[in-house]
Amino acid sequence: MMRIQANIYADCHEKLRGYQGAMLELPATPYEISDALQRARVPEGGGYTLESTGDWPDFLWTALSNVSPLSGENALEELNLLADAVSRMDEIQTGTFEGAVQLHLEETGKNPTLKELINISACLDDYEFHPGVTNDLSLGRACMEGGMLDLVESLPDEVAALLDPAKVGKALRHSDHGAFASRGYVYRGVSAARQDFYDGEHPPACGEHHKGLLSLRIEKLDAPDADSGVWLELPADEKALGWALLSVGEKTFDTCRIAEAKSIIPAFQYQLAGDEDIGKLNKLAKRLQKLQQEMPGDLMLMKYKAVLELEQYSDLDMALDIAANLGCYDFSPDVLSPDAYGEYVLQSAGIDTGDPAFSCFDFRGYGERLLEGAGYVFTPYGAVTRGGQECVHEYTEQEQESGQGMAMEQ
Template identity: 30%
Template sequence: MSVNARKERIFEVELSRWNPSGTNPSAEITLPATPYELADALERAKINGDTVYSAEVLSCKLDYLPQFIAPDANLHELNHLAQRLSSLSAWELDCFEGMVMMDAVQTQYAPIPVERLINMTHSTEHCQIAYEAHDDPSLGKFYADNDFVPALEKVSDEVYEYLDFGKIGREMREGEGGVFTPHGYVVQNGEIAAEYHSGDALPLEKPDYAVLLRITKGHFNDPAYDNETAVFLKLPAGDAALLQAVDAVGAASPEECAFSSEDCMAPILTEKISDALYASEGDCYGLVNELAEQLRRIHDKHNILSYKAMLGEAPGDISLEEALDLSLVSEDFSVIREAANPADYARFVLSKYCIEQESELFASADLDGYGSKLIQGKGISLTEYGVLWSLTGRTVEQYLDQPSQSLGMEMK
């Protein structure tokens, strides 16, 4: 597990793109996610622009919630909901469950728009919870014991024992519109807020960093020295920006700071960067900044997808130095996004030729077997981003075996 402290995960989601060819690319993502993680999931599922896709919630920290989320939910809005839920206290989450159940009762358990669910997270202040009440009798007794029923204030103790608490509780629940949840009775005494409006969570532009670092003042376990101040540093950055961030957390030098990675243009490297910074106590900051510069360069040359596919083919224990080596030769690779499997690759290759009755051929031919034959021995790999094609015929593993040669080739 990474040393990088991340918000508690709420949803496991599968993105699926509708594809008329019959192959439906998909990708899984855990929410809440960072901006680059969201973009990466959409790329892995071959989703862009106005592409029609579904977002199926596979699992959720709140096990009652997935049934109320329609599969056509927007990923960015679903992520915003996850961010809101991850910030709520236990009491607020109990209130949220009550509001969801109130809607469910009124709509016969129909899906609830994500916009409304987000606004429910802003409306907990209007809720009350009776943790002692789990049915009408216990609710009625709770109201009677706490003098919430004015008509019972003058009832003698002898008569009190004969009261029909179930009837009292039912009348109060039906009058208030409250609901029972596994945690108790929840009632809302106000309207659902209108803090969020549909579309507010959609990104207007891409992040202006390649790597986002979180900087705090050391990990010295000394209450007199440590503080909870944290600042974020966008990489690549110059020395002045680093020193400004160090000063902002009250440290005298970078050596007194703790660094972790919050987001990265290549999300597979995020935790690896945090782990490396933690293990070296920030000594590899220069390496991380250099890697960020390379990521920016690769992005500007529109080759970031190839680099992410290359990292996906590299061993899981690849070092940051090796990741930097691969970044220097990313232009030796290309990704065919249209191809997610051998059959797709066969269609891609054959589409370059003028073939009579092409659709009939594709319907009857063993495209999967043909595609597999084409892939073998050509330095081609199937990745989540598409078919990774080596322009030199050398695989990612072969480049990693000779990093110095790779660097020399790039620097000529």
């Protein structure tokens, strides 16, 4: 399976010791993009740079290297659009795309921009592609065998037999204004001019968009179709819950299962499936909504995700109790790496960490020991620790051993 990735680096943290940005697998949902920007600590409205990695076709590696660095307000959404298009292409479409990119280069003398790559990928039906035809000789032979050039088709057989296939191919290529690529020959078909898919300012929606903080695809337990069911956006009122049941033809969620989940909290997408309690999930979504409404909402959700990592979130009950007890934890989102924290402490004490004496100093190990000594755990969202306030356990049972936080008894 194709894996395309992007590494995201906030411009304001680029030179910070130990800063590694964040990795995002593409194509991604809006929630996943937002989470990646949080992990990269890109401030709202702040600049960032992308580094593309993964299983791009070879010709796109070349094209993307020519538009590097990938930066700008819409860079991540643009790269996501391109990755989404490429992920859905079969071999013929990929070959057509490569030829169309080569055609653009030959016509303009310039490598396509990311905007142009997106627009080319969206109009592949405007091109004709002949796989395996990679030079004038093979094109000429295909032409003479298949009647691709009217002039050759009108010649007597004994005259056509005397023609040089390479010259015929060259004539056809010039006539078509076509181009060769590694997979075959491409030229524009006869079609009306198509409006650009992307205007360069407002990236079109990519993939499925869900409005719920938790979005569940509900289906019958015995559903035969893998893509059956209905999406339920949580939090939901009684009317929305009833409509979902009516849509799948059931009277209770006990005879349904969760086939798929999407969430503003990435960890939930892969664990909330099967026979989870819909009522509890709806309560969790309401608690997330309440966190989101607190000021600043994004910071509260970052804290929640950090605490999930601290407590090694394992089930729905724990997720519910953590959401109701965030006040029991201290969170420092400004800790971007143990290395940077260690250097910050030294600099705060008036020590010049730029001195050659620190050229081999283990800033990371020093920062980790400092954080551990203060009771903090470093997560991709910042440093977090359990505070002195006692948590209220509504769904989980507190461990007998002190300091176990939300951990459930086994």
